[in-house]
Amino acid sequence: GPDGRPQLTAHHLTLTYGGFTALRDVTLTVPRGNVTAVVGPNGAGKSTLFHCLAGTLRPDTGRVTLGAHDITRLPAHARTRLGMARTFQQLAVFPSLTIAENVQVGAEQTLRSAPRATPRALRLLDLTHLHARPATGLPTGTLRRTELARALAGTPHTLLLDEPAAGLDAAETAALAVLLRALAADGMALLVVEHDLDLVADLADTVYVLAAGRVIATGPPHQVLAETRAAEGEHTG
Numbered sequence: 452g453p454d455g456r457p458q459l460t461a462h463h464l465t466l467t468y469g470g471f472t473a474l475r476d477v478t479l480t481v482p483r484g485n486v487t488a489v490v491g492p493n494g495a496g497k498s499t500l501f502h503c504l505a506g507t508l509r510p511d512t513g514r515v516t517l518g519a520h521d522i523t524r525l526p527a528h529a530r531t532r533l534g535m536a537r538t539f540q541q542l543a544v545f546p547s548l549t550i551a552e553n554v555q556v557g558a559e560q561t562l563r564s565a566p567r568a569t570p571r572a573l574r575l576l577d578l579t580h581l582h583a584r585p586a587t588g589l590p591t592g593t594l595r596r597t598e599l600a601r602a603l604a605g606t607p608h609t610l611l612l613d614e615p616a617a618g619l620d621a622a623e624t625a626a627l628a629v630l631l632r633a634l635a636a637d638g639m640a641l642l643v644v645e646h647d648l649d650l651v652a653d654l655a656d657t658v659y660v661l662a663a664g665r666v667i668a669t670g671p672p673h674q675v676l677a678e679t680r681a682a683e684g685e686h687t688g
C-alpha cells in the first residue's frame with residue numbers, strides 16, 4: 452500500500468488432508484488498520500486457513516498474496532522477514548529462557564525489527580517487571596502475553612493470532628482486546644482466529660464464518676455473529 456504496509460489476501464484456497472477436504476475455495480482479505488476475525492465450530496478449518504496464511508501449510512490450489520507479491524510458496528520464516536508475525540494456538544514459549552529472552556527471539560527472527568523493539572514489546576504487554584524471570588511455572592496469561600510480545604518484537608505490519616484468548620480470564624481478555632484495537636488503529640493488519648464470540652464482537656471490523664471448510668458468511672460482527680451463535684448451538688447441542 453501507499454504507506455508500505457501491504458495487504459494479506461487468500462485467494463480461492465483449497466486444502467486436502469489425505470482424502471479429507473479441510474478448505475474449499477476460501478477467499479479472505481486482511482486489510483491494514485483492521486481486525487479481521489475467523490470464527491466457526493471445531494473442525495471448520497480455521498487453523499488450517501491460519502497455517503496457509505502463516506506459511507506452515509501449502510494450499511493444494513489457490514494463492515496467498517502480500518501486497519503485489521505471491522507468497523503462496525514462501526516458507527514461514529521468509530514471511531516473518533517480510534513483516535508477518537504469528538502466535539500459536541498451543542503455547543510455544545521456551546521454558547528455560549527468561550521472559551525477556553523469549554521476547555528477544557521475535558526480534559531476531561526478522562530483519563525489520565526496530566531498535567529497542569524488545570523493551571517496547573515488554574512494556575506494551577506489561578511484562579517489564581517479569582523480564583528476568585524464567586518462563587517456566589508462570590501463569591498461562593503471562594505466557595500468552597509473552598508470545599504476543601515476541602510477535603511484536605519483530606515490528607510486524609501483519610499479525611496473525613490463533614485463539615489468543617485461550618486460557619485468559621475476563622480481565623486479561625478485555626486488556627487483550629484493548630491492545631489489539633490499538634495495534635490496528637496504529638495501522639497494523641490483524642487476523643484473529645477465535646472461539647470466543649464475545650471477544651470477536653468487541654474486537655473485529657470484519658468476521659468470516661467458516662463451516663466445513665467453506666466461508667458461509669462475512670460481514671461486520673453485528674451482522675454475522677447472531678447466525679454463527681445459532682449454528683454453533685446446533686453443533687455443540
Ligand code: ADP
Nearest residue numbers: 468471473491492493494495496497498499500
Ligand atoms: P479448526 O481450527 O476450525 O478447529 P482445523 O483446521 O484444525 O479446524 O481442522 C479442520 C479439519 O481438518 C478437521 O476436520 C480436522 O480433523 C482436520 N485436520 C486438521 N489437521 C489435520 C491433519 N494434520 N491431518 C488430517 N486431518 C486434519
Ligand code: MG
Nearest residue numbers: 497498499540
Ligand atoms: Mg483450531
